[in-house]
Amino acid sequence: MRKRYYGWIQRTHIFRRDEFECTDCGYLADAPYAVCPYCGEPKDGTKYDPSWIDELEEIDMILDDD
Helix, strand or coil: CCCCCCCEEEEECCCCCCEECCCCCCCCCCCCCCCCCCCCCEEEEEEEEECCCHHHHHHHHHCCCC
């Protein structure tokens, strides 16, 4: 069985600030706090989600004039 991660998932964006999503309740915070401000669960770190790559692909499709 795979161990569940309890922490923050950092979502990086191109034209806006990074978001940190709580893995317990889904709360979106502006920073990786030691305890989630919404559900009160302690956090043990951050995992990185490179969502900016998907955003860059979408921008590239819009700007592509072929």
